[in-house]
Amino acid sequence: MFFKDKILNDEEPKLSIGFFHLSSCSGCQVAFLDMFEAAVEILDTVKLVYSNMLTRQKEIPYLDVAFVEGALCLEDQHHLNLIRELSEKSRIIVAIGGCSSFGGVRRLSCGNQPPQPQHQSFVPITEVELLKGKVKYAIPGCPPNSSLLYNFLLALLELNDDFLQPFEIMALSKKASGFDVIAEVVNKGLCVGCGTCSAACPTRAISFKIECAKPSFNPSICVHCGSCLASCPQSFKPYPQPTYT
Amino acid sequence: MLSLNEKFLIGSYKKVFFVRSQRGNPVETLFKLMLENGLIDGVLTCSEKKGKATPSLFLKANQVKVNPLNSYFGINTLLKRALQKYRLNKLAVFAPPCVFDGLNKTQYFGIGSNWTKTAVALKVGLLCTGALTENSRQLEVIHLTGEKEKVKRYFYDRANLVYQLESNREIIVPVNVHHKYILTACRYCLNMGAKGTDITYVPKKEPNEGLFIVRSERGWYTIAQVQKIAPADLKLRVSEKEETEELVSLLRDKSLLNINDILERVELGLPTPKWSDNKLRKFYRAWNSIEGNFEEEVF
Numbered sequence A: 001m002f003f004k005d006k007i008l009n010d011e012e013p014k015l016s017i018g019f020f021h022l023s024s025c026s027g028c029q030v031a032f033l034d035m036f037e038a039a040v041e042i043l044d045t046v047k048l049v050y051s052n053m054l055t056r057q058k059e060i061p062y063l064d065v066a067f068v069e070g071a072l073c074l075e076d077q078h079h080l081n082l083i084r085e086l087s088e089k090s091r092i093i094v095a096i097g098g099c100s101s102f103g104g105v106r107r108l109s110c111g112n113q114p115p116q117p118q119h120q121s122f123v124p125i126t127e128v129e130l131l132k133g134k135v136k137y138a139i140p141g142c143p144p145n146s147s148l149l150y151n152f153l154l155a156l157l158e159l160n161d162d163f164l165q166p167f168e169i170m171a172l173s174k175k176a177s178g179f180d181v182i183a184e185v186v187n188k189g190l191c192v193g194c195g196t197c198s199a200a201c202p203t204r205a206i207s208f209k210i211e212c213a214k215p216s217f218n219p220s221i222c223v224h225c226g227s228c229l230a231s232c233p234q235s236f237k238p239y240p241q242p243t244y245t
Numbered sequence B: 001m002l003s004l005n006e007k008f009l010i011g012s013y014k015k016v017f018f019v020r021s022q023r024g025n026p027v028e029t030l031f032k033l034m035l036e037n038g039l040i041d042g043v044l045t046c047s048e049k050k051g052k053a054t055p056s057l058f059l060k061a062n063q064v065k066v067n068p069l070n071s072y073f074g075i076n077t078l079l080k081r082a083l084q085k086y087r088l089n090k091l092a093v094f095a096p097p098c099v100f101d102g103l104n105k106t107q108y109f110g111i112g113s114n115w116t117k118t119a120v121a122l123k124v125g126l127l128c129t130g131a132l133t134e135n136s137r138q139l140e141v142i143h144l145t146g147e148k149e150k151v152k153r154y155f156y157d158r159a160n161l162v163y164q165l166e167s168n169r170e171i172i173v174p175v176n177v178h179h180k181y182i183l184t185a186c187r188y189c190l191n192m193g194a195k196g197t198d199i200t201y202v203p204k205k206e207p208n209e210g211l212f213i214v215r216s217e218r219g220w221y222t223i224a225q226v227q228k229i230a231p232a233d234l235k236l237r238v239s240e241k242e243e244t245e246e247l248v249s250l251l252r253d254k255s256l257l258n259i260n261d262i263l264e265r266v267e268l269g270l271p272t273p274k275w276s277d278n279k280l281r282k283f284y285r286a287w288n289s290i291e292g293n294f295e296e297e298v299f
Helices: A002-009 A027-034 A036-042 A077-089 A097-102 A104-108 A146-158 A161-170 A178-186 A196-200 A227-231 B026-036 B075-085 B097-109 B134-145 B175-181 B184-188 B217-229 B241-268 B286-291
Strands: A015-021 A046-051 A063-069 A090-096 A135-139 A206-209 A214-217 B015-021 B042-049 B052-058 B091-095 B120-126 B151-157 B160-165 B170-173 B199-203 B209-214 B234-238
Touching: A015 A027, A027 A036, A027 A063, A027 A097, A027 A146, A036 A146, A063 A077, A063 A097, A077 A090, A090 A097, A097 A104, A097 A135, A135 A146, A135 A161, A146 A161, A146 B097, A178 A214, A178 A227, A196 A206, A196 A227, A196 B075, A196 B097, A227 B097, B015 B026, B015 B241, B026 B042, B026 B091, B026 B120, B026 B209, B026 B217, B026 B234, B042 B075, B052 B075, B075 B091, B075 B097, B091 B097, B097 B120, B120 B217, B134 B160, B134 B170, B134 B175, B151 B199, B151 B241, B170 B175, B175 B241, B184 B241, B199 B217, B209 B217, B217 B234
Parallel strands: A015 A046, A015 A063, A063 A090, A090 A135, B042 B091, B091 B120, B120 B199
Antiparallel strands: A206 A214, B015 B209, B015 B234, B042 B052, B151 B160, B160 B170, B199 B209
């Protein structure tokens, strides 16, 4: 990975990261800030160079990893400029949360509402052609748990491919809803009835039917964050398998 | 080549103990003693409420009750309640191995419930030859006896799965019949021995008896602590070799049926339970699924 060389060659081996806000509720950034109590130990290897909440930086500097929350609003010139700048100035982009990864709750928006009635169309950054190849990872959730973000940042620093690989695959995923769990797990006879998908769902769109030991999905309140399938133990089992100590 | 030996079927363990409790079910006694002495602050499991298996979170020792039937569904739905509402940080979980798969994944990634990694103090697995819903169990009993009767509890006796019915009649459930009625996903499971937990519990004929397969250092420490606190409440003796062999024989029969079903799925081009290469929509081939099934880490 690129920062392997950076660590070996650069004078300042710190990984420069930035946090960028598109059309969203800022919940992902708050979750990101939530983890900082635990992340103190990795701050000597990471440098936060841009964040609309934490830094006073007006201009976007060149940076290694850009964490982007929110969907791209096609009618907002600021967003379009930001996307252009990020494509030039960042080495990799990580889409954080349902809105930037899969569209999220923005998929349900039809615009024409105050205070910005002109804001009508929203696209997740994983679908923007200009950023193809740059958006390397997508983190599901609405918002993603701070422990997930912490583990992700740690894996990024440790170059832990086992941990990162599923998020790389998710960046290529177009849809994310409770239907994924139904289609990929329940319909294929792989559901064991553990209830992890239901626990992961932020809107309770997935409830659990004890009588049939299967999840039940209510599409009208699903925000397309992708947490359910990502958390399902039958979707992928990545954890290492050592022996007892 | 695959060998259905004890290591594969039951997994690594330190010791197998035959346990007799003075206060009812051995697992309940274990949790009660641990809750009373502050070793844990909550128990997440499934219990029977109004004749239905219900996921339950117990915070007090006198409330602890585990389900006498193998229907431990939806336990992980209570994770957020345990960790984020009640802020428990020494949680014990009692469940079959598949529930621990979900829990392990939540612990490893952090998807689903925050900070689960540091909040689980003990994992007690249930040896499982397949879980059933209430309807399936009723039909299974009709299949075996020709009559409709409720099952009171189940246990393992001499390489057999046995149901104790409401009338106290005991019926042996042949593995091939049981295989037809269990959840579809249970037909592809190769971790029936609950590998990856601290202790595996095997229910025996008497309701206050069972086997504890102690696997991890944490499980060993737990048993030592409980013995120190109340040696009379939970009496342990090292299990006879035959008891383990009988168990291995039962699991071998069931594994053969499961492997047959996994191979059938592969032949049909359907996904097998362990999905390949961490990729969401590609799957392990059957042999990978079988050979790599040594999930023995306790998070």
